[in-house]
Amino acid sequence: MPIATINPASGETIKVFRALSPAEIERKLALALETFRAERNTSFAERARRMTKVAEILERDKADFARLMTLEMGKPYKAAVAEASKCANGCRYYAENAEGFLADEVLDSGAKKSFVRYRPIGPILAVMPWNFPFWQVIRFAAPALMAGNVGLLKHASNVPQCALSIEKIFLDAGFPQGAFQTLLVGSEQVDAILNDPRVMAATLTGSEQAGIQVGVAAAKRIKKVVLELGGNDPFIVMPSADLAAAVATAVEARVINNGQSCIAAKRFIIAEPIASEFEKKFVARMESLQVGDPFEDKTEIGPLATVDAVKSLDTDVQQTVQAGAKVLTGGHRLTLPGNYYAPTVLTNIPKESPAYHEEFFGPVASLFRVKDIDEAIRLANDSRFGLGASAWTKDDGERERFINELESGMVFINKMVASDPRIPFGGVKHSGHGRELSANGIREFMNIKTVSIA
Numbered sequence: 067m068p069i070a071t072i073n074p075a076s077g078e079t080i081k082v083f084r085a086l087s088p089a090e091i092e093r094k095l096a097l098a099l100e101t102f103r104a105e106r107n108t109s110f111a112e113r114a115r116r117m118t119k120v121a122e123i124l125e126r127d128k129a130d131f132a133r134l135m136t137l138e139m140g141k142p143y144k145a146a147v148a149e150a151s152k153c154a155n156g157c158r159y160y161a162e163n164a165e166g167f168l169a170d171e172v173l174d175s176g177a178k179k180s181f182v183r184y185r186p187i188g189p190i191l192a193v194m195p196w197n198f199p200f201w202q203v204i205r206f207a208a209p210a211l212m213a214g215n216v217g218l219l220k221h222a223s224n225v226p227q228c229a230l231s232i233e234k235i236f237l238d239a240g241f242p243q244g245a246f247q248t249l250l251v252g253s254e255q256v257d258a259i260l261n262d263p264r265v266m267a268a269t270l271t272g273s274e275q276a277g278i279q280v281g282v283a284a285a286k287r288i289k290k291v292v293l294e295l296g297g298n299d300p301f302i303v304m305p306s307a308d309l310a311a312a313v314a315t316a317v318e319a320r321v322i323n324n325g326q327s328c329i330a331a332k333r334f335i336i337a338e339p340i341a342s343e344f345e346k347k348f349v350a351r352m353e354s355l356q357v358g359d360p361f362e363d364k365t366e367i368g369p370l371a372t373v374d375a376v377k378s379l380d381t382d383v384q385q386t387v388q389a390g391a392k393v394l395t396g397g398h399r400l401t402l403p404g405n406y407y408a409p410t411v412l413t414n415i416p417k418e419s420p421a422y423h424e425e426f427f428g429p430v431a432s433l434f435r436v437k438d439i440d441e442a443i444r445l446a447n448d449s450r451f452g453l454g455a456s457a458w459t460k461d462d463g464e465r466e467r468f469i470n471e472l473e474s475g476m477v478f479i480n481k482m483v484a485s486d487p488r489i490p491f492g493g494v495k496h497s498g499h500g501r502e503l504s505a506n507g508i509r510e511f512m513n514i515k516t517v518s519i520a
Contacts, residue, residue, distance in 0.1 A: 067223045067224065067252070067253075067372075068082060068223065069082070069083040069084070069085055069223045069226050069250055069252065070082040070083060070223070070224065070226070071137065071138050071224070071225075071226060071227055072138075072224060072372075073137060073138075073140075073404075074139060074140035074368075074369040074370060074371050074372065074404055074405045075140055075359060075360060075368065075369045075403070075404040075405075076403050076404050077373070077403060077404055077405075080137065081226075081227070083226045083250050084250070085250055085251050085252050085255070086249060086250055086251050086255075088258075091249065091251065091255070091258075091259065094218070094244075094247050094249060095189070095218075095259070095262055095264050095265070096264075097243060097244035097247070098189040098216050098218055098244050098247060098264065099188065099189060099264045100244060101216050101242055101243065101244030101245050102186070102188050102189055102214075102215065102216045102244075104242070105186075105211075105214055105215075105216055105242070105245055106185070106186045106214040106215075107214075108214065110164060110165035110168075110212070113161075113164070113211065113212050113214070114161040114162070114164070114165070114212070115240070116211075116236075116239050116240040116241050117157050117158075117160060117161040117208060117211065117212055117239070118157070118158060118161045119238075119239035119240055120154075120157045120208075120235055120236060120239040120241075121153075121154040121155070121157035121158045121161070122154075122239075123235050123238055123239055124150050124151075124153045124154040124157065124200075124204075124235065125150070125151060125154040127150075128147050128150035128151055128154075129147065131146070131150045131200060131228075131231060132146035132147040132149070132150055133146070133361075134227055134228055134231060135149065135150075135199050135200060135225075135228060136360045136361060136368070137227075138196070138199065138224060138225045138226075138227060138228055139196045139197065139199055139224065139225055139228075139371040140324060140360050140368045140369040140370065140371055140404075140405070141197075141323055141324060141360060141368060142324075142360045142365050142366065142367070142368050143360055143361045143362075143363075144363065145322075145323065149198060149200055149201050150200060152201055153200050153201055153204040155487065156201070156204050156205055156208050156487040156503075157204060157208045159208075159487040159488065160208040160209050160212045160487070160508065161208075161212065163505075164209065164212035164213065164508060167505040167508050167509065168184040168213060168508065168509070168512070170182065170183050173516075175518060177518045177519060177520060178519050178520060179517075179518075179519040180516070180517065180518045180519070181517050182514055182515065182516055182517070183515045183517055184213070184509060184512040184513070184514060184515070185214075185512060185513040185515055186213050186214035186215040186511070186512060186513070187215060187266045187267060187511055187512065187513050188215060188216070188264070188265075188266035188267075189215070189216050189217075189218055189264055189265050189266060190206075190210050190215050190216070190217055190218065190265075190266065190267050190268065190269065190511050191218045191220065191256075191259060191260055191265050191267070191268040191269075192206045192207070192210075192217055192218065192219050192220065192268070192269050192270075193220045193256060193268065193269070193270040193271075193272065193276070193280060194206070194219060194220070194221050194222065194270075194271055194272075195222050195271050195272045196221075196222035196224050196225045196371050197323055197326045197327060197328075197371070197427075198323065198327075199221070199222070199225040199228040199229075200228060200232065201485075202271050203219060203221065203229075203232050204232070205485070205487065205491075205502055205503055205507070206269055206502065207219075207232070207236070207246055208487075209503075209507050209508035210508075210511060211236070211241065211245060211246060212508065213508055213511065213512060215511055216244060216245050216246065216247075217245070217246045217247070218247055218249055218259070218265065219232070219233070219246070219247065219248045219249060220249050220251055220253075220255075220256055220259070221248065223252065223253075224371060224372060226250055229248040229250070230248055230250075232246075232248065233246055233247060233248040253276075256279075256280065256283070257279075257283050260280070260283050260284060260287065260289070261283070261287060265289070266289065266290075266511075267284070267289050267290040267291060267292075267511050268280055268284050268289065268290075268291045268292075269291065269292040269293075269294075269500075269502075269510075269511075270291065270292070270293055270294070270295075271293075271294040271295075271328075272295065273295065273296060274295050274296050274496055276295075277293040277295040277498060280293070281293055290510075290511070291500070292492075292498075292499070292500030292501070292502065292510050292511075293498035293499055293500060294328065294453075294491070294492055294493065294497070294498045294500075294502060295328070295451075295453075295493070295496060295497050295498040296328055296425040296451055296453070296496070296497060297328045297329055297330075297332070297425060297451050297452075297453030297454060297493065297497050298332050298333060298423070298424070298425050298449045298451045299329060299330065299331050299332055299333070299451075299453055299454045299455055299456070299474070299483060300331070300332075300333045300334075300335050300445070300446035300449075300455050300456070300457075300472070301316055301319060301320075301331035301332075301333065301334045301335065301455075301456045301458075301482075302335045302336075302442050302446060302455070302456070302457040302458065302459075302468070303316070303334070303335070303336045303337060303340065303344060303458045304337050304439065304442070304457075304458060304459040304461065304464055305337050305339045305340050306459050306460040306461050306464070307340075307458035307459055307460065307480070308458070308460075308480070309340060309343065309344060309347075310347075311458075311480075312344070312458045313344060313347045313348050313351065314351070315456075315481065315482050316331060316334060316344075316348060316431075317348065317351045317352060317355070318482060319331035319456065319482040319483070320332070320334075320352075320429065320431045321352075321355060321366065321367055321409065321429045322482075324367050324368050324369070324370060324371075324428065324429060325367070325370075325426070325427065325428040325429035325430065326370065326371060326375070326427050326428060328425075328453055328497075329453055329454045329476075329483045329484070329485070331431075331456055331482065331483070332425065332426055332430075332431070332432060333432050333434060333445075333446070333449075334348070334431055334432065334433050334434065335434045335436055335442050335445055335446055336433065336434065336435055336436070337435075337436060337437075337438070337439075337442065338435050338436065338437050341433075341435040345394070345411075345413070345433060348411065348431070348433070349394050349395050349411050352395055352396070352409040352410075352411055352429075352431065353395050353409065355367055355409050355429075357400065357402075357406060357408070357409065358402075367409060367429055368406075369404040369405040369406050370405040370406070370407060370427075370428055371405070372405065373405055375405065375427060375428065376399060376405040376406070376407055376428070378427075379407055379426060379427060379428040379430065380398070380399055380407065382420040382421065382424060382426060383397055383398075383410060383412070383420075383421075383426075383430060385419065385420050386412060386415060386416075386419040386420050386421040386422075387412070389416045389418060389419035390414065390416045390419070391412045391413065391414055391415045391416065391419060391421060392412065392413050392414040393410065393411070393412060394411040394412070394413055394433070395408075395409065395410060395411050396408035396409050396410030396411065396429075396430070397410050397412070398410075407428050407429060407430075408429075409429045409430075410429060410430040410431065411430075411431045411433060412430065412431070412432050412433065413432075413433040413434075415432050415433075415434065423449070423450070425451065439464055439467060443467065443468070443471050443472065446472055446473075447471075447472065447473045449495075450495055450496040451493070451495060451496050451497045452473045452474045452475060452493050452494040452495035452496070452497050453474060453475055453476070453483075453492075453493035453497035453498075454474055454475065454476040454477075454478065454483035454493070455468070455472045455474040455476070455477050455478070455483070456477075456478045456479075456481065456482055456483050457472065457477065457478075457479055457480075458479075458480055459479070459480070460480075465479055473494060473495065474493065474494065474497075475490075475491075475492045475493035475494050475497065475501075476490075476491070476492075476493070485502075485503065486503070487503050487504070488503070488504060489503060489504050490502070490503060490504045490506040490507065491503045491504075491507070
């Protein structure tokens with residue numbers, strides 16, 4: 067894929083960028099290590115001052131950043147504004163809490179004094195996706211830089227201007243050259259960068275296949291990696307649930323970010339007594355969604371990010387229908403310039419079809435009917451993924467079963483799955499390993515150093 071800004075609403079190529087040469091990459095890696103040697107000894111107060119300034123810039127210029135996000139990957143402009151504000155909140159959260167999260171932990175070991183001290187480890191490579199082009203980066207960078215590490219960003223090739231803007235934000239906020247650098251490189255250059263001994267660890271958010279490639283590459287070099295990969299998240303509704311709230315949230319949870327989110331609900335598992343009513347209301351709301359220009363206020367769904375994304379989604383839908391699924395609404399590309407796909411609802415989904423097993427990245431929902439909670443949990447867990455799960459019930463016993471038995475890194479009861487800097491984020495099974503956000507996230511790339519004094 068070329069490193070370029072291509073407007074997904076029109077297909078127009080706006081700007082093309084040249085990938086860094088090996089010599090340019092070498093200079094950036096050398097600068098990263100040099101900067102880290104100084105940054106690891108800066109005070110938390112100084113880091114917090116700069117990170118607070120990052121938050122102020124994000125909030126002050128959020129309209130400009132939002133326009134860039136919408137131009138490069140097509141999310142509705144109002145959602146992009148919200149993303150910039152969320153980034154600002156994430157920066158403030160770590161500016162205020164990093165020192166406490168990384169304070170010495172006193173231990174009782176029988177020695178005169180024992181404690182754990184958290185120390186930064188060095189340059190961290192972040193391989194990030196296009197779907198949340200600012201938030202995905204900030205949720206790595208804010209804790210990493212507050213911890214005293216330095217960041218190297220390999221962003222998705224279709225959001226290069228977002229990537230360069232984020233680097234400039236950190237520089238404008240007072241972080242030194244080398245504390246956070248954007249590497250305009252193709253995916254084929256990642257292995258060589260990860261092989262460099264100056265790069266101490268990596269984090270990747272992206273596809274299952276990309277995670278396997280980076281995970282294997284890191285393992286070969288005995289480097290730690292945090293992986294946040296795909297999800298085929300279940301959204302379970304039981305008879306006791308508030309049906310109106312469940313339907314409204316279900317639609318939002320499916321089409322957030324034009325349906326292009328790892329934690330978007332994708333499989334809607336509905337108890338038989340309420341399934342018909344849920345289906346009727348859900349389909350009606352999906353059909354009412356406004357699809358169009360992402361810069362228009364009334365637009366609820368914009369284009370998919372790339373030509374390949376819309377082609378892949380349509381192929382999976384058609385294969386699912388050919389396998390025997392029924393289309394309740396949508397099921398086709400829209401005849402508009404750009405990468406638009408109709409809001410779609412599928413049901414009667416065969417187990418051998420793509421909709422049953424694969425992650426659909428776009429506004430396509432899969433409906434399943436189950437007779438009871440046992441069947442709901444079995445179906446929800448019948449997936450190689452385990453990122454998030456949303457379960458709707460007013461029954462305390464059912465709630466506890468969902469919390470204990472759903473095989474996912476996150477379980478949200480009577481609400482949609484969402485990322486929040488205050489709580490750990492991550493999955494199990496093929497959805498990855500490690501955690502981002504909260505105290506857990508900032509400690510992932512630290513030397514957890516045991517100290518014992520006789």
